[in-house]
Amino acid sequence: MKRRIFLSVNLLVLAAAVAAPLTASAQTKPLPMRENSEGQVRASVTPQNLSKTADAWRFEVRFDTHVTPITQDMVAVATLTDDKGATEHPTAWEGDPPGGHHRRGVLVFKPIDPMPVTITLHIREVGGVADRSFTWNSAGP
Numbered sequence: 001m002k003r004r005i006f007l008s009v010n011l012l013v014l015a016a017a018v019a020a021p022l023t024a025s026a027q028t029k030p031l032p033m034r035e036n037s038e039g040q041v042r043a044s045v046t047p048q049n050l051s052k053t054a055d056a057w058r059f060e061v062r063f064d065t066h067v068t069p070i071t072q073d074m075v076a077v078a079t080l081t082d083d084k085g086a087t088e089h090p091t092a093w094e095g096d097p098p099g100g101h102h103r104r105g106v107l108v109f110k111p112i113d114p115m116p117v118t119i120t121l122h123i124r125e126v127g128g129v130a131d132r133s134f135t136w137n138s139a140g141p
Contacts, residue, residue, distance in 0.1 A: 041127025
């Protein structure tokens with residue numbers, strides 16, 4: 001009898017785990033860094049936490065060049081779009097000020113609700129490149 005109850009409880013737990021929607025657990029695994037080396041500036045972006053429960057979505061951004069200073073206002077040149085075409089503008093840039101050949105920081109966005117299938121971070125007009133796009137599947141790599 002105890003064995004039957006134990007098996008029944010385990011089956012219920014397993015069924016609940018399988019039935020839980022994927023997006024509810026989205027971002028339990030980190031999303032990979034994306035890189036763009038167009039023009040004379042190398043840019044890399046790594047999402048930090050894109051979960052449904054996060055108070056903000058954060059993207060670590062790095063720029064490297066040996067040609068011209070990177071002077072853009074990152075809040076003004078970045079946008080985040082989802083698979084339905086909705087666009088969000090960053091609420092903050094937490095990082096190096098304009099200037100220099102190496103800039104690092106974090107772009108902060110309001111989370112998109114409901115959780116999109118894909119998200120694309122666009123960074124415009126850095127290093128003479130009209131639009132650098134970095135895309136992730138919100139359910140994982």
